[in-house]
Amino acid sequence: MDYATFKRTAPALGGLRTREGAGPWPVRRRLGRLARAAGPYLAATLLVLVTGVVVHALAPIAWVPHISVLFLGCVLAAAVPWGVGPSLLAVLLAMAASAFFFFPPIHSFMVDHPQDLVDLSAFGILAIVLSQQTARIRRQAAEARTRERRISDLYAFSRRIAGLVDREELGHAILDGLRSTFGSPLALIKLTEDGDRYVIKDPGAATTPVILAAADRMLENGPSVHELVEEGDVARHLYPLRTGERAVAVLVAPDASTAESVARSGLDVSALLDHAAVAIELGRLARSLEAARVQARADELREVLVNSVSHDLKTPLTSIIGSVTALKEFWQRYDETVRIDLVDTIYEEAIRLGHVVGNALDLARLRSGEMTVRREATEMADVVNAAIADVSRVAPGRTIDVDMPDDLPMLEIDPFLAERALVQILENATKYSPAETPVTVVARSTASAVTVEVSDAGIGFAPEEAVQVFERFYRGAGDDSATAGAGLGLTIARAFVGANGGTIEAASPGRGRGATFRVAYPVSASVSERGVA
């Protein structure tokens, strides 16, 4: 990334400084900064002075022959923690102190002996070289430390955002990782898979139309440089997040207060942004893979539906056409029994066909959302009787036992939806249980609802399938494909019961042990036996 463009921001930086200096706090901050900068020089000075004074004071007791060795120590001591400036000051002070305290004439900066002058010069050169070298080593160590920290920061950042697929989650993780470098509040502007703009931002981050327009330009043209957007007296920095030639997102950072830190950290910034860009691209890829999987599943379901419905339509049609052509061509040859048998087949299969078509229509109503619910005072007994009458036409001769008290509370529901739902449940029960076993219907009233339970002695289902049985096209593990029905009946039932304000649930003690479907409609408070003799 080319940070030369920061030059363009210089006037803005100046302006911001001015604004910052308006209050009392910045003044104090500047004094603090001054104190921090002056400290090492003061310390170096003290170090040399104290050494000089102590050695001078001790001179009558213990004469130190080579004072310059001690002063070299001082220079070293200043160079290691404080760097080149304070240590050079220490060199100058040490030379002055040597001349003043130790080289005759004492207590004068004059130096009498040429030999002392050579000593002093040698000390000065040696001390300066030492100070430079020490400072260089110190700087390198500091740089190594910083590099290490930055690499570990980067590593932590990329670990935090790697593997996040959810757009929102990933966006916030990226913002969290970038905030320490770019300041806050931040905003991230991305393009969705459909080309819409998608913005994730910290609280308080402004994404004005001007910023959005600039971001759009960036996303479109994929420039490699960052851009400053000024709007009134607010400036925002826009950084492109790029993978290869393409900008996948734009980071909106606050104005110049952080621009300096961004500039200082140099290459690390582009590494951070590149990592974020890669994570965004990976997330996008993961999402499109997921979408492809979902699409594949939908295609699979559609195929199942088409197969199932065409099976349900073709089977009765085949029987009907077969029987009819037989009757038409061989009428004379067949005796009464055969004719009646064929005609019965035609009748039963035609009724079955009618039900398949009816289900398809119910499903179409569900899908188009044109299902209107017309509530009226309804006796559950009427609904149950109508449903049983209907089912008896498809499953003639099937025993359906009914247990229904004659004082069930009145309901305020749509009787047809309730009846259609119950028909689906009854059909399901007759379909998945042996013909010789009875299906039972038990209606009861509880404190707040009227319940209808339909039980069969059929194939049942495993406890974990209790919710799945209502899913579209779901057929139990124990189902053989010869059973007619597109696996839509219970889905229709659930939708109709739900639209009617009721609930439906399924229970089974296990595979092969029968099933119970329980529908409950709430008893509305408004429907009570008021004022009727």
Added chain:
Amino acid sequence: MSSEPNAIVLVVDDEPQIRRFLKAGLSAHGYGVVEAPTGEAALKLATTTRPDLVVLDLGLPDMEGFHVIAGLREWSSVPIVVLTVRGREVDKVRALDGGVDDYVTKPFGMAELLARIGALLRRSRPAKSATTFTVGGLEVDLERRLVRVDGTERRLSRKQYDLLRLLVRDAGKVVTQQHLLRELWGPANSEDVQYLRIFMRKLRLAIEPDPTRPTYLVTELGVGYRLRTQDQLPEPA
């Protein structure tokens, strides 16, 4: 099931296949059949052929079946049976309130249609002087306002009896709940279906062998009630 000889039935349906099978089925039972593919043709044919009964599909291409009903009812009280589809219960109520005598939901069996037609034709003949109505074990003596079940007299409240009487008057036909409400409680209460449900529950308790699974007074879900006639009773299991 006895057919009414020489009766003319006007079949109004735009689907030729349906007209064809209705014609075959009705002719086999001794009815004369006149066909009309459109509402306009139906209204014309009705004036020229003077049918004894009309079978009318509500879903016609040229005009709504309701307009045909209204057109016929302007000058004729000929019995009308409409053919409707499932899920259009509102249409049934509207047709019944518009003067239609009965309906059959598609797909329907020939036997079902013949039973409705037979019942309507018998009713439309000059009124019998009989003052008692009998179906199964139920006997209603309209003159003496007595109700017996299996020979035993049942006491009904005045409103219960009124309700039964209304259904007896149109026995075999669906009577809409709105019609019953209007007749029993006046036009102001025609929306309060709940009253009717409660009275029907009490009436069934009084005369039905199993009130939760009625034999005589059957509910046409969301439309109304029908008092079955003898030939509408289910065959004993």
